[in-house]
Amino acid sequence: MKAMVLHERGRAGVALREMPAPDCPPGWARVRMVAASVNRVDLYMRDSGAGITHDLPLIMGVDGVGEVIDAPGQPHLAPGDKVILYPYEFCGHCRACLAGDQPLCHSARILGEHRHGTFAEEVALPARALVKLAPEADMERAAVLGVAYLTAWRMVFGKAPVGPGSVVMIQGAGGGVSYAAVQLARMAGARVIATTSGADKLAHFRARGIEVIDYRSEDVPKTVLRLTGGEGADLVVDNVGEATWGASLRSVARGGHLVTCGATTGAHPSADIQRLFVRQISIHGSTMGSMDEFRRLIRAWEAGGFTPLIDRAFSLAEVPEAFAHLEDPARMGKILIRIS
Structure with a gap:
């Protein structure tokens, strides 16, 4: 599959590459990515990544939306379902997770930081980290909710x-x-x-x-x-x-x-x-939010409480240009990455 990969620090270290499709173990779901967004942490990972445990090469991208390819043993998810990705891979059984505060999970791994991210044609995540969207949902607007909103x-x-x-x-x-x-x-x-x-x-x-x-x-x-x-x-x-x-x-x-x-x-x-x-x-x-907060955010958006502002859209191959646009003082709102 095609993915935008960080293979070394600096602007020249970000490139579109062929990567293996992700494994999908029991309890997980495989998603065909439709869109994602650019976040400040992407620039931090490109330029430093200090203090964040990770290995290179790393597929970049923290948030996004897609359609389920398969979700073995998950009756609530079916192929073709529209889903939004919660940006954390969390354990579900530590003290913080049991209290419903997943951002404080003792073993949390953030997409595009600690593990492969969303600037790819496919992503695999624990099924508990996916939230279904309405069939009529605007996928591009939804794609910018996961981190900033x-x-x-x-x-x-x-x-x-x-x-x-x-x-x-x-x-x-x-x-x-x-x-x-x-x-x-x-x-x-x-x-x-x-x-x-x-x-x-x-x-x-x-x-x-x-x-x-x-x-x-x-x-x-x-x-x-x-x-x-x-x-x-x-x-x-x-x-x-x-x-x-x-x-x-x-x-x-x-x-x-x-x-x-x-x-x-x-x-x-x-x-x-x-x-x-x-x-x-x-x-x-404050860092991101819990699964409950994520669901409430999505419900508020689906009910018309607000409309995310998208400044500009780029293709997957144009992620380096999207990073440059993020640093433009005239930019306002979110930058979208169209993947498929």
């Missing part, structure tokens, strides 16, 4: 769930996870304040009734305080890291929450501990 779901509805009356400030709102968080917070009835830059992005959010701050020309914390009558945001979503961390902390209301899922600009900002305890701010780390 699942991650945003847990950030918005996890340890500090938002709802009507909540004020949510989201850093770098043009990115995949942040854009998803904007949509989900709006779906929940929260007031959303987004930071971004560039005339097109600013106009995009304003046209949708979202309060927006140009972080290049405005002081973000002062503007958040002005917009909220001096209160600040109940929840701040930050997946940028060092470059935005100080502004994020100064934008949180007393007793509020800051949730982070990334550190693309650095992982060691000032903790500002005095602000944390004086204002009683809580900080939460």
Whole structure:
């Protein structure tokens, strides 16, 4: 089968290759991939991969959708069923799995990181990691849900769930996870304040009734305080890291929450501990979501609660070009990979 493979670090180390079709042991299902999406972690794996246990060559890609080829002994899955892949291969019997918190599984393996991923014509996964989609489901829209939207779901509805009356400030709102968080917070009835830059992005959010701050020309914390009558945001979503961390902390209301899922600009900002305890701010780390959260996300999408934004689509052979587009500051929303 054809697959996009990382065989060495760096841009030149990503190439379309012929790979063996995956084995399908009992309890697993084999899926013909239809589409996937590009995520920031793909660039991290290409350029470093430090701290992630894996071997090269590695098929890249973390999330995606497809159609069941076969699922021996799995009566709930039939050939031709449309399915979305949960990005984790989890054990199902450790303490975290039994508690329904699969991202904390003691032996979890993430697709495209610890094991072969989704940029391939076929993928095999434990059947418990597949969720059936409606026969009429838009497969391309579904393909971008698995990482960005699942991650945003847990950030918005996890340890500090938002709802009507909540004020949510989201850093770098043009990115995949942040854009998803904007949509989900709006779906929940929260007031959303987004930071971004560039005339097109600013106009995009304003046209949708979202309060927006140009972080290049405005002081973000002062503007958040002005917009909220001096209160600040109940929840701040930050997946940028060092470059935005100080502004994020100064934008949180007393007793509020800051949730982070990334550190693309650095992982060691000032903790500002005095602000944390004086204002009683809580900080939460977040990575993707549980199977229950995944199902709720899919139901919300199928019910029309939000429509994922796809910036641009590429073929499987064009994955290197898709990676380059991910680094384009003008890009907004998700990048799709059409596989079949």
